[in-house]
Amino acid sequence: MAYKQQPGFQRRITMPPPTGNQALDEWLRNFAISHNNEPRMSWFSGTTPNSNITGTAGDIVVNLASGSTVSRFWIMTGAPSYITNLGWKFLSVGGS
Secondary structure, three states: OOOOOOOOOOOOOOOOOOOOOHHHHHHHHHHHHHHHOOOOEEEEOOOOOOOOOOEOOOOEEEEOOOOOOOOOEEEEOOOOOOOEOOOEEEEOOOOO
16 A cells, blocks of 8 residues: 655555554555545535635545535645645535
């Protein structure tokens, strides 16, 4: 399993120290790698996360103040590994 650290962001789980149990060590390393490679999730209250929430491509934010299902979920678009606060696009859920 490859570890691809997002530049500019720190790891959410650091690599665990060896325990002496090879099976456990491998499982813990794989868990840390898997968790650190997941998209980041956040929330906001307002009309748009653009200029307010920073992320990289694939990150997700939820608008907690939105009564609309059309603009509640947003995903960061753009180049991978590029940190920005612009490029959020809403995911239409149940909208036309």
